[in-house]
Amino acid sequence: MEIKSVKIENPKEYNVILGQSHFIKTAEDIYEAMVNSVPNIKFGMAFAEASAHRKIRVEGTDETLKELAVKNIANISAGHTFIIFIEGAYPINVLNAIKRVPEVANIFCATANPAEVIIAESEQGRGILGVIDGQMPLGVESEEERQWRRDFLRKVGYKL
Numbered sequence: 001m002e003i004k005s006v007k008i009e010n011p012k013e014y015n016v017i018l019g020q021s022h023f024i025k026t027a028e029d030i031y032e033a034m035v036n037s038v039p040n041i042k043f044g045m046a047f048a049e050a051s052a053h054r055k056i057r058v059e060g061t062d063e064t065l066k067e068l069a070v071k072n073i074a075n076i077s078a079g080h081t082f083i084i085f086i087e088g089a090y091p092i093n094v095l096n097a098i099k100r101v102p103e104v105a106n107i108f109c110a111t112a113n114p115a116e117v118i119i120a121e122s123e124q125g126r127g128i129l130g131v132i133d134g135q136m137p138l139g140v141e142s143e144e145e146r147q148w149r150r151d152f153l154r155k156v157g158y159k160l
Helices: 026-037 063-076 091-099 143-155
Strands: 002-007 015-020 042-048 056-060 081-087 106-111 115-121 126-133
Touching (some): 015 115, 026 042, 026 081, 063 081, 091 106, 106 126
Antiparallel strands (some): 002 115
């Protein structure tokens, strides 16, 4: 078995959700979860089918984001995984809806940070072991940084 690291290519720091699912209808069900959570959301998703035809299934509302999703899921090449790139919304807006999709088995990350996917590759194929999301902490926040965090959440509308 070989362990590899695959960087998620995300040139514009879009929000990304990477997960695992188990059935061909994942593409349509995630599409519905996305548009029902945030009408007019811009996103692209790709799902790597693990059996039968083993195709990359693609859905979304934005061609650029769909192409980016296909490129990344092809680079990862782990069966039954999906990746979603989002513009103009945050994972917090859609994550619970995606988790409620019956086929979704796991969410590995939801981030706009640089991310690497840790892959195990055997003779059978590839699987995701985990994700490196962003960088290591540089210390504990100060009172000033704590206030910045609280102000930021209010500025973007997530707190009163």
